[in-house]
């Protein structure tokens with residue numbers, strides 16, 4: 001069995017640092033096994049203090065981190081551990097809390113991280129189902145086992161970013177400001193800069209981002225909006241919720257995206273906008289779409305819900321039309337830990353209207369200028385998104401490398417039986 005993440009009890013770490021062969025025959029084997037197989041192992045904050053004080057007591061070495069030799073062992077083993085928070089809530093009636101507070105805290109940290117614990121402590125093993133002895137762990141753990149690859153693994157990126165996400169959550173809790181505060185303002189600046197555009201307005205989700213753009217442009221009853229026939233339902237719903245009519249246009253068979261060659265035939269005197277979707281992260285062919293829109297005096301609204309960071313002719317999606325709607329639904333390339341969305345635009349007037357529309361039509365509390373909506377990106381989600389945005393380019397590159405492997409190793413379909421989709 002393969003364990004996603006293990007937490008090492010302090011005794012295991014001390015066995016290694018103090019070379020306690022007689023107590024633990026696997027004192028060196030287990031740490032080396034973890035390091036050599038790249039198995040992530042964690043330590044919670046309270047353990048570091050315990051490890052330090054026991055080490056100093058048993059070795060008689062005060063300030064041991066100042067000694068180059070012990071420092072090396074510490075950096076190599078303890079320094080490479082994934083740091084975990086020791087959760088704050090304490091249930092004093094829990095059997096472990098009554099038995100041994102340190103074990104209780106270790107178990108709480110493991111529970112919060114959904115991790116097993118490797119320990120030599122038999123009492124601990126009896127009181128917690130999460131515990132495994134080093135022998136049992138090594139016997140059970142097969143590094144060559146191939147676990148099934150989940151279609152979408154939302155745990156892995158958050159485990160990788162746990163420390164940053166927890167720090168982000170603390171910033172919000174400590175600020176006491178939960179709606180439209182510094183985190184949303186900072187994320188809006190950072191995401192606009194990332195998209196190489198002037199403005200970003202954080203909203204409730206991707207559907208509302210598109211809907212609010214249409215509303216802000218005054219598109220509604222009696223108007224038509226050109227949409228791809230092949231897209232997620234939200235593209236169409238944004239149009240119908242605004243009171244306008246979606247006019248479907250068939251895709252280009254090479255890209256699955258809106259085919260510019262078929263757009264003009266669908267334009268009528270009621271058409272107000274074209275809503276291309278950058279499906280699966282592949283930008284729609286924006287130059288001809290923008291040229292058609294300019295000829296007919298139409299707005300171009302990008303549905304960029306699936307295309308954070310994608311580039312069209314060197315330019316980032318989000319700044320390729322009059323405005324763009326993004327989704328931060330958890331499964332997206334840039335996903336929140338809940339719902340979220342944003343509009344990106346270079347149009348200052350539109351940005352101003354959207355800031356009013358998303359917030360009950362109000363600029364000043366209790367002064368409601370227009371019939372607005374409650375559609376705001378939460379401070380907490382903005383704080384998480386700021387951390388994840390720093391990784392977006394790396395993660396997109398990783399997705400492309402994986403896609404390239406699939407494309408290289410899957411046999412091609414016989415001619416005429418598939419669409420020739422590109423990897424990026």
Ligand SMILES: Cc1ncc(COP(=O)(O)O)c(C=O)c1O
Pocket residue numbers: 205206207208231232234235277303305306326327328329339340341
């Ligand atoms: C193409 C497209 N447009 C719009 C949306 C709507 O985003 P949300 O789910 O955040 O409302 C999504 C995703 O769900 C999408 O894939």
